[in-house]
Amino acid sequence: EAQVTQNPRYLITVTGKKLTVTCSQNMNHEYMSWYRQDPGLGLRQIYYSMNVEVTDKGDVPEGYKVSRKEKRNFPLILESPSPNQTSLYFCASRRLAGQLASYEQYFGPGTRLTVT
């Protein structure tokens, strides 16, 4: 079954304690991305990757890191989490699109993070 998986699904942590949220896809997609979703706001892109070892900042990258050492995995790292990073996080993947292409984007189930 084609899917994007994330772990953990729920996480409560304290300010400053480093954490990693894993993301994996089994569709051989080149493009992977992380989003955060907050009440009343649309999904905002944190980081994205167009292929192995190729990552770039999205709209809200501050306080986050990512890596893409393998095509299937794209972990999100919070080196020193703060309460304003409490949010619902989604990983997504799709084929890399040309200018006029419109490939389907698949989302993971989400990770609800609470930082106290």
Next chain:
Amino acid sequence: KNQVEQSPQSLIILEGKNCTLQCNYTVSPFSNLRWYKQDTGRGPVSLTIMTFSENTKSNGRYTATLDADTKQSSLHITASQLSDSASYICVVSGGYNKLIFGAGTRLAVHP
């Protein structure tokens, strides 16, 4: 500034009724427009994708329309069911691999 605005913010309808959700965008260049359904606590799931040359696209009881001249799209839900209760998100592709998300419309279908 690239923006996607959806209306209404929330909507309550009775089971069996139809409804229409709106999406206005100011995104350039324009590549395609997507509608997603997001159940509470889950990831968004795609309903339709339309390029600028497509006016209408259907997926079961969901029909999306696109007017690229006025930069407006709508999602029409026919004969609503309780399982249609969800948030519906309009997403515009603003060029090479860039997606701009609307804040969504929260739909509640009551029996």
